[in-house]
Amino acid sequence: MMNKNIILILMCFLGFQNSNAQTYLQGYNVILLSEAATCDLLSQSKRLTIDQAFTKLKQIDPDPLEKSSKDMNGEFWLIDDMLVNIITRKITSENKKVDLYDRQKAYAPEILYRKGTQPDRARTNDYFSEIKSVNNFDVLVDYYKTRSFDKNFLIQDKKGKFKVIGTIYVKKQDATKAHTLINTILNKLSFK
Numbered sequence: 561m562m563n564k565n566i567i568l569i570l571m572c573f574l575g576f577q578n579s580n581a582q583t584y585l586q587g588y589n590v591i592l593l594s595e596a597a598t599c600d601l602l603s604q605s606k607r608l609t610i611d612q613a614f615t616k617l618k619q620i621d622p623d624p625l626e627k628s629s630k631d632m633n634g635e636f637w638l639i640d641d642m643l644v645n646i647i648t649r650k651i652t653s654e655n656k657k658v659d660l661y662d663r664q665k666a667y668a669p670e671i672l673y674r675k676g677t678q679p680d681r682a683r684t685n686d687y688f689s690e691i692k693s694v695n696n697f698d699v700l701v702d703y704y705k706t707r708s709f710d711k712n713f714l715i716q717d718k719k720g721k722f723k724v725i726g727t728i729y730v731k732k733q734d735a736t737k738a739h740t741l742i743n744t745i746l747n748k749l750s751f752k
Contacts, residue, residue: 584608584610591650612638645726669684687703
């Protein structure tokens with residue numbers, strides 16, 4: 561009887577380990593993109609598990625902010641050797657809609673310097689930011705072209721139900737390729 565219990569416990573443990581390795585979504589109040597929107601570019605066949613995404617992230621950025629796969633949120637896809645991270649949440653009283661213009665101003669490099677000093681023109685010239693309306697949503701796209709591995713976008717549907725935080729992780733020299741991918745995702749994405 562004791563051996564059967566040990567075997568059962570080991571089987572449960574191994575089953576848990578295996579199911580954990582197949583995690584495709586994690587994070588606080590994160591929902592699947594497919595619950596909020598459609599985007600045929602972000603298909604199941606290109607989807608990565610959280611562990612696979614972390615391995616790819618380490619290949620792109622040798623020293624990422626995330627120190628393990630447990631630190632990663634959302635869903636991940638691999639498209640043309642670029643790691644796409646999408647974090648989808650419902651807009652609620654706790655998770656409010658963002659004023660995109662305020663966010664754009666707050667992240668602008670001209671703001672990110674000490675009073676009494678001149679802004680870093682190289683940093684300012686390397687920064688890209690735009691707000692636009694696409695399909696049935698508004699989006700802020702912002703990133704440093706050559707100074708970072710991540711290219712970011714924040715989408716909010718016009719009905720005020722969902723927001724999507726997107727990041728494309730890519731080698732610094734591939735910023736143009738990442739920008740093209742962002743635009744492709746935006747043009748193919750449609751909220752339900």
